[in-house]
Amino acid sequence: MLDILASIVPTVLFFSAPLIFTALGGVFSERSGVINIGLEGLMVIGAFVGIIFNLTFADVFGNFTPWISIIVATIVGALFSAIHAVASVSFRADQTVSGVAINMLALGVGVYLTKVWYGKGQTDMVAEPFNSTNIPILSDIPIIGPIFFEGIYITSYVAIIVAFIAWFVLYKTAFGLRLRAVGEHPMAADTNGINVYKMRYIAVLISGALGGLGGSVFALTIVSNFSHSTIVGQGFMSLAAVIFGKWHPLGAMGAALFFGFAQSLSVVSTGIPLLEDIPQIYLLIAPYVLTILALAGFIGRADAPRANGIPYVKGSR
Template identity: 80%
Template sequence: MGFVDLLQSIITPALFFSAPLIFTALGGVFSERSGVVNIGLEGLMVMGAFVAIVFNLTFADALGAFTPWISILVAMVVSGIFSIIHAVASVSFRADQVVSGVAINFLALGLGVFLTKQWYGKGQTDMVTEPFYTTDIPLLGDIPVIGPIFFQNTYLTSYLAIVLAFVAWYILYKTPFGLRLRAVGEHPMAADTNGINVYKMRYIAVIISGAMGGLGGSVFALTIALNFSHSTIVGQGFMSLAAVIFGKWHPLGAMGAALFFGFAQSLSVISAGVPFLKDVPQIYLLIAPYVLTILALAGFIGRAEAPKANGVPYIKGSR
């Protein structure tokens, strides 16, 4: 195996395993920058995966090649609406945000599995007929060395995730909306004094996190899993949450952390074709993403500073 072929076998899978984590982690950044901890990212991914698969199976014949793209948009809308449950509990009723997020995880999985059994008569859906397919990027794929590694036989959703990370950075740090959102996460009373509606901003941020979590789950389902069951999303939401923390609550940092975790996830898939990994027992490669997640957080969480009001309910007029 040549050097270019080796890099392609490593980088290409890492990119498409990272994409769902990047989408979901970006949603987590928006939520936590506003001061709302969102442990429910896993559940939001589950809901996105469920909706995308069901929509895809239902409308594939009518929509054809557009089906996966419309599926992820529908998943974003439904997951965004679903996340309002967390917003109401955390922002309006000032419930414990961790408990509310855990409830979202249980509710999404239970609802998805229940409806799957009701509609399909079994514990999992059929395989989709219109998933995302790998493609070569015109012109860029012909560039020597770089082209085969980054722009051939890959998913467009991988590039969409990277582009959205930079869009999220621009929104958070270069727009008035981003300034207001970060303000309510750092010092909500000062933001309220300056006329910013803290509750409204936090609702918007949680809904954005829901939509992005749904996008992450739907992309995972339509590129990797290709159906829905209780085991479609197994820890990816928590890895995305870890990426938020590892990335220091910054969109580009979260993207870098998600790329790192996506690479770890891809190890078990590519190991057979990589000379220095083929003799490593499969079980070690399967647990590698989770071990690396723990090690990354253990090494960096002490140096990462969360938004000061993160996890603290805001009571208007209180000091």
């Protein structure tokens, strides 16, 4: 039993980390009232930037390269999401349409530049990806150590810490209260002197930053190169985690962990009693079916922020 846990927990954390980051981004954006279908594209941009930066500067930064790569990817992700912010907040474009365009644009730009710079549709493998490590001291704790702190990617713990920070920001600070108010009832928020447009811009930029971070972590831990098939659906799965987690940061984290679990099962289920009998197809579609069931109210009710998806027009009722 312990062996099984020691093999499965690190895998779950490994698959979940990118989903957690990106889903948290989705929570910020949607809590402010801006639907973000573009999470997938933001992850693509993050993965692209993370890999390219890593390939280019591996010699300069050595062991720090993956960390600097994800920071750069975070910044570029935020910048890229500004397109979504301008279109959906200022220009009142349909947020779903804008998100779809973000997805197309990100993949187009990523693969286009890859081909221009490398002459092929796929980059080389990076020299400095993230590697799994044993966390000193903690991994020596009996029972818990081998399960949670051996052969682990530090980024997984960063993701969980960020989830708690996101919860604190959204629920324990004035900024978070304002952001949620804007997503529930923008007119009331506006009446109270909150700048609705500004809050929504900030929220979308945060979602871009976290989406970029998630994409780069995915690329630098799981695939190690960039091509058109680096990010295939992880962004949409993160979006599912946002909803399955009921638009709550910790809920989204839990959902992302669960989806990571489902993904990891399709990898490590052989050898685990009971689970190895479940056909892989059920594990593959589980995240999506569960999200639909959650939305339909079969697994508790999932209600979106009231003003989600509605552009705010100052002075209109």
